Amino acid sequence: MIYTQSPLAIGLFIFFVLFVLGLSFYLARRTSSAEGYYAAGGNIHWMTNGIAFAGDYLSAASFLGICGMIATSGYDGWMYSIGYLGGWVVALFLVAEPMKRLGKFTFTDALDAKFNSKSIQLMAAISTLLVSIFYLIPQMVGAGVLVQPLMGLPHWVGVCIVGVVVTLIVATAGMASTTYVQFFKGAMLLIVSTILVVMVLFRGLSTSPENDGKPYHDFTTLYADSALVLEDSSYRVIAGLDSNFGKEGFVKLERNGRETIWQLHASDNGYRLEETLYTTRLNDGTRLYNGSPAEEGHFFPIGHIKELRVGGEEVTATGPLGPFSFLSTLTESTIVLWGTKYVPDAYGITTIYYQKPTPGSQILRPGLRFKVDNSTPMEKFNFISLMLALFCGTAALPHILIRYYTVPSQAAARKSTIVAIAGIGFFYLLTLFMGMGAMTNGVINLMDNNMSAPLLALSFGVFLFAIISSLAFATVLGTVSGLIVASSGAIAHDLLDNFLGLKMNDRVKVRAGKISAIVVGAIAIYLGIVFEGMNVSFLVGWAFAVAASANLPAILMLLFWSKTTARGVAASITVGLFSSLGLILLSPDMWLRYGKLPADAPIQFNSPALISIPLAFLALVVISLLTQKDVNIGHATEPSSN
């Protein structure tokens, strides 16, 4: 899609980025010790830390990915919200205080506090690095998505801007600046999202959505007899029933030199033809949007209600609605969703987006993205596995766990988690309204649903859009900073200092952290470019599965099972990490990425958690029981060097 750039949006965006950078440089002057760099000196107030948690956690995945998924798949997108929030319960009730008690700078410290084992140091550091990099991919993809409409720049430029700015932030200031940036951004995101939802509710619902004064596309219906002779003779059939399009239930028509594709519906005396949108990738690589180059702007945003019902009566507009009447009105109404079909022909491959009117009661329940009705055992498995990964992943994310070291006490760790639950829970309630608002306000870009929430804001004018997009960009900046601090901590503190035993003083340790930050930043930029176009929340689902498998069994068993040994912990991390990564690499979705058919993938599920988490637990229990002797004879389970 082609977006028009506004100087206001660009100005606000630049202001935000400079503000974040300025804050970092200011705070950097106060950071010279390792405690300051990795744990903000351990003196952040719990309220600030709680909002910073929300800032860290409400990443591109939540704001862009979940809203985008709700906008195109309804309730199934919100499932991610419910699962992500459930994860905070695990963090609060089981992990928050013990983590605070055990650790110093990093998640590895906590795992290793009891044993001082080389194998734990190595595996926990590798796990932190891999999980953080996995989590970095969707953030970078989100950044690329944002700069397109905002600045008119290509995807890769957005990824590079984030990479460079964040690496600068982290390499200058570390955890203190990251915390204040996250606090500022988390608070702003909650406030502005609330304003957006209030505006959506105040606008109400309508069958012809307004979009900042621009009229919504008027979808046409054509009629033809059984020989496909059209009533409206200004259209000419150029690919009929016998063509590749016809075999898939579509026809291609031409009028005034423009080609359009229509979906066929058999009717009593012939056919009814419904308008579609389509993109074509020609054999020479050229892309056409609704038959013409992108600059001509024929590919329009969509999202509308077909039949709007209030109390059983059909209406064209509702006027302002309360939050619950907004949802109940949608439940009663019929909304047009969009299906996708791929049709190859001699000229290239055409992707057709066709209208799928769907009752609101089906959209506001699971089943449009995840197959739950009449599902096969494999589909059931996939769904349960994803929900398990979301539930277990939060409390195992290294960049979330390190935030527990920035507060002064265990009670502060607990209270900051509760503030996080309040802020994040409230935001997740808002995602349902933002997503459903985008679905019905004619703002969705079918080729990339990640932008649904900012584009919903654009329908209220460019000012709100500019603020929301800049905030979303700041969100990415903040989350990526946290991830890079976690990764650099894993390299400099866990690997170089502890595992390799390089005796570094505070200055050298901080410098090593900063150099690591630059290396990880470069890797993140590369991956952000490679994974362009995937839904960011979906990618985060994978990061959660890897974190939950590699880290959570080790954390929980260490806290709650006295027979846990160092070798058991190391084995659990190894098995969890590599089984989850291996299963992801063999999954149907990755097969699609490799350019193969998903059905040919060796396994037929996308979410590995239901296999890899139990495997990690099993590995820990078996190896711990086998290595009890090491403990009983009174030695540390492995030799220690420091």
Next chain:
Amino acid sequence: MGHGPAVKLGKDDAAGFKTSLGVKMFLGYTFFYALFVLLNVYYPKSMEAIVFGQTAAVVWGFSLIILAFIMAIIYNHFCTQAEKRYNS
């Protein structure tokens, strides 16, 4: 061995009480979360039922999010009381 918290923490005699309360509350929430997931998988039609004008799925979603917050407040209340009682 060079490892310890980033800041010096005082002795916490309430840790045992808080851990056991945390496990119980975790099991309580997990029960509702698991029930929600299993209902979706095995009785998906139950999520389409209309309750108070909303689909059951929406009611479940709101309830789970709000329940997490309420349980967090209750947990904090008892933990703070225990800290006062055991650590004074």
